[in-house]
Amino acid sequence: MTKIKVNGALLAYNEVGSGSPVLLLHAGIADRRMWREQVDALVTRHRVITLDLRGYGESELPATAFAHHDDVAGLLDALNLDSAALIGCSFGGAVAIDTALAHPDRVSALALLGAAVSGHDWSEQTNDLWETLVGDLDPEDFAATAAGEVRFWVVGPEREPADVDPQLIAFATAMDERALAAELALSAVDVAELDPPAIGRLGELRMPVLTGAGAADVPDIRKLADRIAAEAPRATRLPDIPDAAHLLPLERPTPVNTALLDFLPH
Structure with missing residues (x-):
């Protein structure tokens, strides 16, 4: 690096x-x-x-x-x-x-x-999918938010978490927790x-x-x-x-x- x-x-x-x-x-x-x-x-x-x-x-x-x-x-x-x-x-x-x-x-x-x-x-369809799959999240709870985002984006609305490689889910979740901290800082x-x-x-x-x-x-x-x-x-x-x-x-x-x-x- x-x-x-x-x-x-x-x-x-x-x-x-x-x-x-x-x-x-x-x-x-x-x-x-x-x-x-x-x-x-x-x-x-x-x-x-x-x-x-x-x-x-x-x-x-x-x-x-x-x-x-x-x-x-x-x-x-x-x-x-x-x-x-x-x-x-x-x-x-x-x-x-x-x-x-x-x-x-x-x-x-x-x-x-x-x-x-x-x-x-974003379309109403996408917003509705988010509400159905994830719902409201506390933006300062990085672990819960990362889990929700990975469910929505990495798994996707047409699959279940069991359908996806657990190592991919774990890696994506770790990256997303770090990215959420970045986004909170970027908001300022x-x-x-x-x-x-x-x-x-x-x-x-x-x-x-x-x-x-x-x-x-x-x-x-x-x-x-x-x-x-x-x-x-x-x-x-x-x-x-x-x-x-x-x-x-x-x-x-x-x-x-x-x-x-x-x-x-x-």
Whole structure:
């Protein structure tokens, strides 16, 4: 692990390999460890960088205003990279899209796995599913909140916890407890959003885009993958990956890695 100063914050990252650069951006319920199944596959062809976004994992959170998408561009500056392919899952996918819109010359390609999109309003169906599966939680009870979020996102609404590898559930829960502490701290900092948000600007994504989701993920996420594919001019929709929910790179690494290697520029 290395730390580097980016826009006034020390950000933690790992870097291995050589070749065309690829930067992986983690889900909001995780940190850079979620990419452990992708690094060895991608390093055969790429310079692979896994980042803890500001406040998450081992990255710092100074009490100053910032934007995640500007941090991504700042990391590329700090590493003397003109551009990189961005791979993002969930919230990391939203950050990747925002970076591609705010700094289009810095992003050579986008691979979006279960990606959120800034400005998207969750549907009533998704809100109802949350109430049914999780209900009200005390945001300061990290253990209970992590258990609820893992039930909703990692297991998914169409499966039962017994259907999912218990080691995956344990790892995801540990990452999420740490991420919840990060989100509580981030709530006290001025985090700038992309303005206007990405949801109405997907047609501006001119680089190659791969978008996909787990077949067991919440319906809104699968619909967002459809929308990205329909509106981004150079987008390809990966078929939903069977028996995978929101952390599909961890849960089903083989089809994810195959798709990424087929898509990413050499």
